Amino acid sequence: MRKEMLTGNASAAWGVRLAEVDYIPVYPITPQTEIIETLARWISDGVMDSRFVTMDSEHSMLTAAGSASATGARAFTATSSQGLLYGFEMLYAVAGWRVPLVMVNVSRGLSSPITLEPDHNDVLAARDTGFLQIHCETCQEVLDSILMAYRLAEDKRVLLPIIVNLDGFYLSFTREPVEVPDVERVRNFLPLYQPKHAFFKASQPMAQSAAVLGGSSYSYFKYQMHMASQNALAVYKEVCEEFETRFGRNYDTFEGYMLEDADYVLVMTNSFSTLGKAAVNNARERGINAGLLRLRLVRPFPVADLKAAITGKRAVAVIDQNISIGKGGILHSEIASCLYNEKHRPLLLSFIAGLGGKNISPDEFEFIFNKMIVGVDTGEVETTQLLYTEKEWQEMGRLKGMAGKG
């Protein structure tokens, strides 16, 4: 075991290396490419023993990764943003095959307009596919989550593919100290994959994913996937417990930061949660009983855990770093739906922030806490609001002028 400065991308590559993955089909895209470059270098240097194949698109890449997984190989792939969308058809297909593929998505806002910086519309677009989703705040968490993801995906009660998500730039290119465990210790936690359910074998012709008509068999297969995903909640807890015993780091379906005694709670995901935690510290200094809930497991959605964590709070502000155009924040809707039948449900506020990597300043967090306090006092809650500052509006005016829209 040693500690070193690693980017989120390098941490992902280390997770893949330590998981002793067999097969890695790839296609480059900013800000993910460093992951596959790192793996390619290790494989060519002979320090990693995997088959690395460059593909002609994300669609073929996902097909190859899912197919390899269906032969019983431990497979990995990675993408981001437009690449994820390009392979989208295969996300549903591969999940339906019930194969334990692990994929990293490095979040990046979607076109148009085109950008490089992160928000979660890419990964959340995949929320209904059948892939489980683990979202990470730190580089350490990226490495650890990949190891946990293989354990979870390969469990026979689950057998669904998993996306491990990290933010482009803010994590993918950010270096911070990461503990890299020894491979022997990882092997004890994540033994060699011995597929009892691998479908394809040499000289045994068969068909993957039958055609079904009439709805009842289709419904059967789809609902089986849903139940497998639900099973993953309990299996996830087992995996976390064992991970903590072996490596000393605790990951639950969510992370609570000063949450237990908090009255006013921020809900966030991914790397911007770090900013939220600093805002909680600031709010506490101002005498506000603030806390933060960082959602880690996004699929399956940990309904019971969330209910237990936030019922009884005064107000909860969901900060969605995504936007469902025409509705608002995706996680806000999901959290609202799991609280609806609770008697002591908190006031629920909805904010959109950090789109395309837009910063969330301390003042914007302060604005949210004020809204929560006023909301509790008056009992009134406004609709979804975008966090946008006056200065940003002025800068936008300048850009519009340059674009000939003055």
Place this chain on the structure above:
Amino acid sequence: MYRLRFHGRGGQGARVASKVLGTAAFLDGYYAQDFPLYGAERRGAPVAASTRISEEPIMERGVIPEPDIVIVMDETLLQDPLTMPVSGLKQGGIVLINTAHSPAEAKAEYKITAQVLTLDITKIGLDMLGMPILSTLAGGVAARIVGLSEESLKDAVKKVLSEIITDRKLLDKNVAAALYCFNAITPAKIEIKLKTIGTTKKKSTVISLPFEHAAVSSPAINATGNTPLRMTGNWRVFRPVWNYDSCTRCMICVARCPDGCILVNEDDYPYTDYDNCKGCLICIEECPTNSLGKVREVHA
């Protein structure tokens, strides 16, 4: 916490400089975080990189809006209205500029009120590495300013560079150059303490975004291109110069310039448009009669 921002151009090594500093701080036992921000990945484009060094866990991410220390690796960026390297610098902060000028000259030239240090890092790079790549050198300067140890700097240069280059000799030269830079500046008096938390408060007000119709709010650009207004010539480290005595007017340089900046005068001799020539020096490589030479640019 120390918050440092490096500003350079693609290819100069701002990203690696921030890594060298981050690694050295980590080896010295601090919490460290480094983060580059760049748009299109091409040579010459402005690149910024941030390094945070702290005795406590770092609760910040992304670009540093209010740095304690700014390292300007390319002084032409000081005149770039889109980059504004010194913006947000805190009271009592330090700017180190890679320039041949003295601190007083640089202060006057660029109208900087903060404490300014100068070092001709490009010259040191050319002398010691044989090329204008400044990553480890700027890392060395920064390590000195924040008071890291020479030993950790040395190890950091080795660690970071061994991940990107295999040339042992070049690596050793980089270690030597980084240490040279480390010792070339007198550690300035830094008024910011490592313990200081938080940033100076500049209030920003949250507004509710007004609706604008699609002719305004779609991401289309109605204005005609303004590329000709953007002078890319200030990226140069060396300028090509022609010697017409030996030039045979073969036009090879004209054809080979990747930026199409070489024109032909009334007497059919080639000359370049220095406003846009980026100094790649391909013309020098290509000239069959060795009629081109190079002269180091000294800006401002």
